[in-house]
Amino acid sequence: MSDEMQKSEADEEQVAEAQAGDTTSEEPYLNPLEAAELRIAELERDAAEMKEQLLRTIADMENLRRRTEKEVKDAKQFSVTSFARDMLAVADNLRRGLETIPDEERANAEGTLRALLDGTAMTEREMLKTLEKHGVKKLNPEGEKFDPNYHQAMFEVPNPEVPNNSVVQVVQAGYVIGTRVLRPAMVGVAKGGPKFVAKPDEQEAPSADPSDIEGIDKSV
Template sequence: MSEQEQPTDVELDGATVENPATDAPVDAEVLQEITVESVQAELEVALAKIEEQQADVLRAQAEVQNIRRRSEQDVSKAHKFGQEKLMTEVVSLLDNLGRAVEAGKAEQATVDGLLEGVEMSQKMLLDGLKKFNVEQLDPHGEPFNPELHEAMTAVPNPDMEPNTVMEVFQKGYTLNSRLIRPALVVVSKA
């Protein structure tokens, strides 16, 4: 059939309706029942999918809350116990300094023995700090760098280049290459 020959109107008020595809008469009530039943079945399927998706959303929200709570606890623990290894190094240093003090109290203590003990403790502390990426800045003889050094004074010195660190009052320190304390220095001037 061509488009002009196909029936385009379907009337539902009469007892029968012509099916445009088969030209067979179809009962209007059957057509309505099929339509209502199929729509109702589709609606029930859609409602079941919605309930399932809502349950999935609730589970996902609960999981997100659990992850957030766990991560907050992990961050809290990291802040609380993050310095534990550093403190272990510091406590070891305190033990050595305590032994040096006890040795100094002994009658046969010598200055050389005490100095050796303090130097060993200092080395132990510096080695422990290096494990945590703390580096000491001792810029003696280096060119002055205002990003790492703080000039306390400038002194004329014909034997040194201008703006060279002549003396270090206090050594500086970096943590992970970030300055945590500048070195306090005396700088040569022309």
Template sequence: MHSENPTPGAQAPADVPDLDTDTLGNELEQLRHALANLREEALRERAELDNQRKRLVRDVDQARRFANEKLLSQLLPVLDSLEAGLVAAAGESGPLKDGLELTLRQLLKVGEDNGLTQVNPQGQAFDPEWHQAISQLASPGAAPGTVVQVFQKGYALNERLLRPALVVVAAD
């Protein structure tokens, strides 16, 4: 039976170069280092692709949430006019007032369905992030810094301010 393993003391075949163990060890170490670098680079690229994917998902979500911002902003004066008309018709009744109320409710419902919310801070503490004070008023029944009158309601779209509420604040 013929064995493929050379016997001790036999010469290596002529087609195998004579390499010493130091050279092979150095080559092996270089290959291990190159492999580690490739693995690290692949991990970095995978992380970068994952980050890009997350940014894209976030950007698409933001674009979807605020796509109607311009249209809803342009409807705010219409809402203000309807509310002013209802204030003017406060003592009256009839189909005109009923129509105004119905139209206002429908517009507010459309806005709410698209993420629009009213900011009506009557009686709340003044918040400069959401309210714009147009004056202060001595108000004995209200705590200082409290909104005592709302001239114009504010609006937010998906928790982002579209227009601050115009308010009068109780003086110190």
């Protein structure tokens, strides 16, 4: 091979290597200022994403804290539910024991009978006070609007002079613990009177027709 051919091949190899090493046509040249601005923008995006993740984590933790507090509160409040429900029979018996004595005899009672009546009444009051201390409250809704959430209609009383759908008689007192009903109050409901108007200081209860309540006894 002649020297001229070898030289030509060598020149071609040098040109090819130069073209292979030249990347300016593929990647634009960035001066230091532009490169710094791009890096800053990238860091700002990363910081914004991290901030958003942090805020979501804080919100999740706050929701978890509130749920935990509510669960703990409910557990404390409703832990005595079964016991309180069992004690309602005792409260009923104390009340029945007092009501077996006619009003006139109770008013004129003396000696042993007076002591027995006073002791029974005191026991009932202390029991209700203790139950209330643990979140159990007695419902005695006479004169209030019938509320199917807390009352059970046992019979209707036709009376055009009494507001319609109001409780005119409490057959058996009800009890609640917190917002839960331990036992609905068994009541008689007025029918045929004017529309019930709640007092300004009373919260309007959901209206319901007692005839729609399952198990109502209209024979009384």
